[in-house]
Amino acid sequence: MSQQMGDSHRRFLQTMMANGIVDEQGARALYQHCCETHNTQYAPDKLDDFIDTINSRLQPMFMQIRKGMSEDNGQQYYALVNMAETNVTRMSSDYADNELELFRKTMDLIVGSENGKASSTDILNSTDTMTAKKLKKSETEHLLNRLVNDKWLNEKRGEYTLSTRCIIEMEPYIRAMYQDQVKVCHICRNIAFQCQICENPACGIKIHNPCVARYFKGRSEPRCPACDDFWPHEIPEVRRPQSRSRR
Structure with missing residues (x-):
C-alpha cells in the first residue's frame, strides 16, 4: 500500500511539472532535497516507492512519472507523461497544425532511417509534401529549434534524433504507428533507434549503443x-554519469 501524499511529494511533482524530464541522478537529488525541506523520512533506496505514491494520485488525471533510458548515454531518466493522449495531438496546445505535420514527417524520417537520425536538409525538403500550410525555410528552422528547446528532439551537427522525453512519452504512439518499422533492443527490450545491428541477414537484431x-x-x-x-562493430566505452555538486 502506497504511503500518504505529503508536501515532499507535492514539491517533487511541481519540479517535474516545470522540467518535464530529469535524469536519475537529478531525481535522486531532488527526492533528498524534498524530504529534507519538509522534514520527512529520506531513504536513498526508496525513490521508486516515493514516485509510486505520486503516481497513485496522478492516475485519475491520466498522468504518470515514467522511467526510461537515454539512447545517447544509457542513463535512466524520469519523465512526467500524459497517459490520456499519447500521440502528437497532445502537443496541439503548443504547436500549430502545420508545425505538428512537420514534426510527424520528422518522426517518419527518423524512424525510417537506419541510424535513427534525420538531417536538417531532409527535414527541410519534406516541407514540399505538406498538406497544411507550407512552412518557409526560416519558419522550419525556428520550429526545429523550438522542438529541441521543448525537449522533443535532440540535435547534433545538423542531425536530429528523438529525445528521451519523446521516446518515453510517445512510446505507445510510436509502437502503434510504426509497428512494421520499430524494433526493440535485444538487451533492454526498449525501442531502439540509435543502435548497432547484427550484420547476419538472418538475424538483424538491434542493440542500443550503451547496451552494446x-x-x-x-x-x-x-x-x-x-x-x-x-559482432563487427566498434564497441563503445561504458559512459559514467557525471557527478553533480550539491546546491
Whole structure:
C-alpha cells in the first residue's frame, strides 16, 4: 500500500511539472532535497516507492512519472507523461497544425532511417509534401529549434534524433504507428533507434549503443547474443554519469 501524499511529494511533482524530464541522478537529488525541506523520512533506496505514491494520485488525471533510458548515454531518466493522449495531438496546445505535420514527417524520417537520425536538409525538403500550410525555410528552422528547446528532439551537427522525453512519452504512439518499422533492443527490450545491428541477414537484431558497451564489456571476442556471429562493430566505452555538486 502506497504511503500518504505529503508536501515532499507535492514539491517533487511541481519540479517535474516545470522540467518535464530529469535524469536519475537529478531525481535522486531532488527526492533528498524534498524530504529534507519538509522534514520527512529520506531513504536513498526508496525513490521508486516515493514516485509510486505520486503516481497513485496522478492516475485519475491520466498522468504518470515514467522511467526510461537515454539512447545517447544509457542513463535512466524520469519523465512526467500524459497517459490520456499519447500521440502528437497532445502537443496541439503548443504547436500549430502545420508545425505538428512537420514534426510527424520528422518522426517518419527518423524512424525510417537506419541510424535513427534525420538531417536538417531532409527535414527541410519534406516541407514540399505538406498538406497544411507550407512552412518557409526560416519558419522550419525556428520550429526545429523550438522542438529541441521543448525537449522533443535532440540535435547534433545538423542531425536530429528523438529525445528521451519523446521516446518515453510517445512510446505507445510510436509502437502503434510504426509497428512494421520499430524494433526493440535485444538487451533492454526498449525501442531502439540509435543502435548497432547484427550484420547476419538472418538475424538483424538491434542493440542500443550503451547496451552494446555494457553487454560486451570484458568479453574477448564479441559475438551476437542471438545468432553467435562475430559482432563487427566498434564497441563503445561504458559512459559514467557525471557527478553533480550539491546546491
